Amino acid sequence: MKDVNQDGKIRILHVAQAAGGVDRYIRMLFKYMDHDRFENILVCSHDFKKEDYNGFADAFEYVDMQRSIGKADVSAMRAVRKLIKNYDPDIVYAHSSKAGAIARVANIGMKKKGEKIRCIYNPHGxxxxxxxxxxxxxxYTAIEKMAAPFCDKIICISKAEKESALARKICKEDKLQVIVNGVDIEDYEQRRIVGLSTVTRESCNIPENSFVVGMVGRISEQKAPDVFIKAAKQIKEKIPEAYFVIVGDGSDREKIESYAKEHGINILITGWVENALDYVDLFDVALLLSRWEGFGMAIPEYMLAGKPVVASRVDAIPEIIVEGKNGLLVDADDVNGVYRAIVRLYEDSVVRRKLISKGRITVHEKYDAKRVAIEVEKLYENIYK
Structure with missing residues (x-):
């Protein structure tokens, strides 16, 4: 193994543009990394909050990274390259497609003690x-193919992500490594023990006898809020006490609110919140109706919260949900299928309890964030040799 830094640690410089799920992933990774062996530096867009990384990041730097492709990317590459020179990391870890392109180009030709600085890329979908x-x-495919030679490993967050990369011939198979995503089980359980949540049906003006159907996610095309609200129209006709909750925000929010008002659908849209799982506790059934999904972090979070799950049968989701055992699957865009699944769970308490029980077992056995951190640590050590 190479000589490590004077403090005995391997230094990783993370580069991230998109917040949301990437932000949660990085925080989770930093939290469970062995801080005696690894040093984490975060270089990110202004969508991230520095205070969220207090006690986790060894250093924190902002770079102006835009979501859209444009001239600003050249400035971002220069800024990231300068920070690579300044921090002299052992490994650069690029998160998501935009930061992935910026960081990989910025790291070209960079060396430490005469050897190239290793690079890991995680597209997160x-x-x-x-x-x-x-x-x-x-x-997008062409960009990924061009950038692939400039990293040592590409982390796929699900088997479906790896298969997709191979089908598109992004790179050779030995460059791809599957490290399946996870959720912070310890944090959730500690919050429940301490009783930190102040979110209740009463505080949200939801009648106590409501049958609450909810989803967590961006209110935009990927998460299919239009399917959610159209199914809600059918569900309320069958289940008068049905109430609907969307934890999130997005470009299609106004359309969803207008549709709900027009059809008399009782709905709460929370906007972006820091404590999404506190709102999940309100649900009787949890939905993830994505049209495409690299992993589907919301599903193990729903399972952790003890909610029966209905999700779309796309990409990585069937890796998590086994139909009828720990959740129910429907086809993408299938409004009637969503309606039938919800009514089934409403009417059949035995099925509901079974899915809740099996779901909890699934998340504890397969999707603990601590497992993710251990696998990433092993990857760091393997490529650093």
Whole structure:
């Protein structure tokens, strides 16, 4: 193994543009890393909050990184390259497609003690899997193929992500490593023990006898809020006491609110909140109706909270949910399928209890954040040799 830094630690410089799930992933990683062996530096866009990393990040730097592709990317690459020179890391870890392109180009030719600085890339869901025009898909695929030679390993957050990369011929298989995502079980359980949540049906003006159907996610095309609200219209006709909750915000919020008002649907849209799982506790049934999904972090979080799950049968989701055992699967865009699944769970308490029980077992056995940190640590050590 190479000589480590004077303090005996391997230094990793993380680069991230998109917040949301990437932000949660990085915080989780930093929390459970062995701080006696690894030093974590975060270089990120202004979408991240520095205070969220107090006690976790050894250093924190802002760089102006835009979501859209443009001239600003050149400035971002220069800024990241300068920070790589300043911090002299052993490994650069790029998160998501935009930061992945910026960091990999910025790291070209960079060396430490005469040897190239290693680079890891985690797309957190391939951009070319989004529902968009063929030209955009081809562009995203081309960018990934061009950038792939400039990293040593690509982490796939699910088996479906790896299979997708191979199908698109992004790189050779030996460059891909699957490290399945996880959730912070310890944090959730500690919050429940301490009783930190102040979110109740009463505080949210939801009648206590309501049958609450909810989802967590961005109110935009990927998460299919239109399918959610159309199914809600059918559900309320069958279940008069049904109440609907969306934990999140997004570009389609106004459309969803207008539809709900027009059809007399009782709905709460929380906007972005720090404590999403506190709102999940309100649910009787939890939905994830994504049209594409690199992993589907919300599903193990729902299971952890003891909620029966209905999710779309796309990408990585069937890796988590086994139909009828720990959740129910429906086809993407299938409003009637969502309606039937919800009514089934409403009417059949035996099935509901079974899914809750099996779901909790699933998340504890397979999706603990501590396991993710251990696997990433092993990868660091393997590529650092």
């Amino acid at each position: 391939w951009a070319f899997n989004m529902r968009c025009g063929k030209k955009k898909q081809m562009m």
